[in-house]
Amino acid sequence: MATRTDASTRREQILKEAARLFAERGFHGVGVDEIGAAVGISGPGLYRHFPGKDAMLAELLVGISGQLLTGARRRREEADGAPAESVLDSLIEGHIDFAIDDRPLITLHDRELDRLRDSDRKLVRQLQRQYVELWVEVLRAVYPGLAEPAARSAVHSVFGLLNSTPHLGRPGSLPGRTATAELLHRMARGAFGAAAGA
Amino acid sequence: MATRTDASTRREQILKEAARLFAERGFHGVGVDEIGAAVGISGPGLYRHFPGKDAMLAELLVGISGQLLTGARRRREEADGAPAESVLDSLIEGHIDFAIDDRPLITLHDRELDRLRDSDRKLVRQLQRQYVELWVEVLRAVYPGLAEPAARSAVHSVFGLLNSTPHLGRPGSLPGRTATAELLHRMARGAFGAAAGA
DNA sequence: CAGGGAGGTTAGCGGTCGTTAACCTGAAGG
DNA sequence: CCTTCAGGTTAACGACCGCTAACCTCCCTG
Numbered sequence: 229m230a231t232r233t234d235a236s237t238r239r240e241q242i243l244k245e246a247a248r249l250f251a252e253r254g255f256h257g258v259g260v261d262e263i264g265a266a267v268g269i270s271g272p273g274l275y276r277h278f279p280g281k282d283a284m285l286a287e288l289l290v291g292i293s294g295q296l297l298t299g300a301r302r303r304r305e306e307a308d309g310a311p312a313e314s315v316l317d318s319l320i321e322g323h324i325d326f327a328i329d330d331r332p333l334i335t336l337h338d339r340e341l342d343r344l345r346d347s348d349r350k351l352v353r354q355l356q357r358q359y360v361e362l363w364v365e366v367l368r369a370v371y372p373g374l375a376e377p378a379a380r381s382a383v384h385s386v387f388g389l390l391n392s393t394p395h396l397g398r399p400g401s402l403p404g405r406t407a408t409a410e411l412l413h414r415m416a417r418g419a420f421g422a423a424a425g426a
Numbered sequence: 427m428a429t430r431t432d433a434s435t436r437r438e439q440i441l442k443e444a445a446r447l448f449a450e451r452g453f454h455g456v457g458v459d460e461i462g463a464a465v466g467i468s469g470p471g472l473y474r475h476f477p478g479k480d481a482m483l484a485e486l487l488v489g490i491s492g493q494l495l496t497g498a499r500r501r502r503e504e505a506d507g508a509p510a511e512s513v514l515d516s517l518i519e520g521h522i523d524f525a526i527d528d529r530p531l532i533t534l535h536d537r538e539l540d541r542l543r544d545s546d547r548k549l550v551r552q553l554q555r556q557y558v559e560l561w562v563e564v565l566r567a568v569y570p571g572l573a574e575p576a577a578r579s580a581v582h583s584v585f586g587l588l589n590s591t592p593h594l595g596r597p598g599s600l601p602g603r604t605a606t607a608e609l610l611h612r613m614a615r616g617a618f619g620a621a622a623g624a
Numbered sequence: 625c626a627g628g629g630a631g632g633t634t635a636g637c638g639g640t641c642g643t644t645a646a647c648c649t650g651a652a653g654g
Numbered sequence: 655c656c657t658t659c660a661g662g663t664t665a666a667c668g669a670c671c672g673c674t675a676a677c678c679t680c681c682c683t684g
Contacts, residue, residue: 238661253540256454259641269662272643276661281642338593339537342451377601378609381594385613388590392583395536403575411576415583415617422616423609436631457671467632470673474631479672626684633678641670648663654656 239277241267243291246284251332251394255285255343285340286348292333293355296326300362312369319363320390320416324409327393334391360384371424382423386416437475439465441489444482449530449592453483453541483538484546490531491553494524498560510567517561518588518614522607525591532589558582569622580621584614 245266249258260281261271278284303318327334341352363383368374374382390412403411443464447456458479459469476482501516525532539550561581566572572580588610601609 254452254454254538256452257541260643261641270664271641272664273662275643340452343455378605381601381606381609382613384593385587385590385610388593389583389587389617392586395582395586396579403579407576408579411579411621412583414620414623415580418616418618418620418623419587419613420616421620422612425612425616458673459671468634469671470634470675471632473673628681628683630681631679633676635675635677637672637674639671642668644667645665646663647665649661651660652658 238267242274242277243284243288247288247332247336250285250288250340251335255340282343282345285336286344288333288336289341289344289352290348290355292330292337293352293359296323297355297359297362299326300359304362304366312366315366316370316420317413317417319366320386320413321409323387323390324412324416327390327412328405328409331394335394338387338391367420371420374424378423382420385423386419389416389419436465440472440475441482441486445486445530445534448483448486448538449533453538480541480543483534484542486531486534487539487542487550488546488553490528490535491550491557494521495553495557495560497524498557502560502564510564513564514568514618515611515615517564518584518611519607521585521588522610522614525588525610526603526607529592533592536585536589565618569618572622576621580618583621584617587614587617 242263246258246263249263249266252258259271260274263281263284264271264274274281274284278287299322300319303322304315307315307318341349344352360380360383364376364379367379367383368376371379393408393412396408440461444456444461447461447464450456457469458472461479461482462469462472472479472482476485497520498517501520502513505513505516539547542550558578558581562574562577565577565581566574569577591606591610594606
């Protein structure tokens with residue numbers, strides 16, 4: 229039997245290339261032959277690993293949403309007892325890491341959701357909603373005066389801000405990963421502060 | 427001769443519906459038959475108004491970019507002599523108006539650019555670049571200490587923030603257009619301030 | 625009242641795409 | 655050594671899609 233590691237390596241390789249291609253040209257703009265070529269096999273060979281093209285997108289989107297949610301929950305629990313500000317900072321940091329390191333996934337995440345089968349789309353939306361609600365709770369702990377609808381809007385808008393990484397130029401033209409992360413972090417905190425602000 | 431108004435009404439109707447459909451399901455996810463059906467004619471009838479499907483997308487994207495740039499230039503000139511802060515506020519206000527009132531266009535604007543022919547894409551990118559540079563100039567007039575690369579990143583990120591309107595729930599579930607616009611405006615100013623801030 | 629153009633229609637062509645079918649190969653296991 | 659099976663291959667099918675061709679029908683105009 230092939231080791232689990234080897235088997236999932238090929239699968240993960242396919243998912244990674246598919247994510248890149250979907251992000252670049254859109255789900256319908258990429259053919260299975262291209263995805264196959266990107267990993268060195270040809271078109272229909274992909275069907276040994278996935279039941280179809282839709283399944284690749286579904287696995288990507290569910291994976292992203294789940295990862296974001298799981299990471300956020302972990303960060304909140306690890307900061308147990310800490311002031312709410314530091315939990316918010318940790319959430320922001322986690323989201324920025326994701327947005328910088330997995331740009332294609334961040335792009336797909338809010339772009340190709342409507343291409344999913346109903347059941348998958350419902351699952352992804354549920355995970356996304358829980359993620360947003362976690363942020364809203366933490367945000368309102370930091371700014372108790374902030375009403376819930378405004379908090380929700382603020383969270384969505386800050387996601388838009390943080391997810392702008394694909395527009396910041398190709399990696400390398402940036403002032404450096406650390407500087408970019410710090411800038412985004414400051415801006416997110418500034419935006420939240422202004423949303424709640426006097 | 428049909429009046430210019432009547433002729434362009436049908437064209438504009440097609441463009442409007444095409445924008446909505448492209449934003450909902452992606453350029454490749456919409457067929458010409460659907461676009462035709464959305465305006466009450468059937469598929470190939472569209473070719474009396476446009477040379478092809480690509481041309482509709484091109485006209486939309488060039489139109490958006492041009493409108494944004496023209497509006498921004500007008501606002502800067504109208505505020506001649508006014509403090510830089512008020513020019514920045516005017517730019518933010520203009521962008522928010524656009525993001526709230528033309529959500530499908532704002533969505534297309536940063537999503538389907540790669541589907542354009544080379545010449546059209548170059549034109550759109552040029553208009554977008556000029557728009558960004560105008561913001562960068564105004565922003566650095568407000569915050570002279572802000573370095574140019576950081577200012578450019580900040581502008582792109584604030585665009586991400588302002589362009590989050592499609593994620594804020596359907597119009598009607600919002601706390602009201604005015605309240606939403608004010609919230610976004612405060613957050614944008616807060617983000618810029620934090621980007622420049624100590 | 626001819627006639628011509630604007631703006632539709634339906635039929636159909638050619639190409640592309642996702643998927644399936646049928647076949648091959650190399651390595652692991654009894 | 656034979657079998658099995660994971661993981662490939664190429665050929666081909668059926669559906670769909672963008673676009674063209676051919677035709678029709680008002681309505682405006684000289």
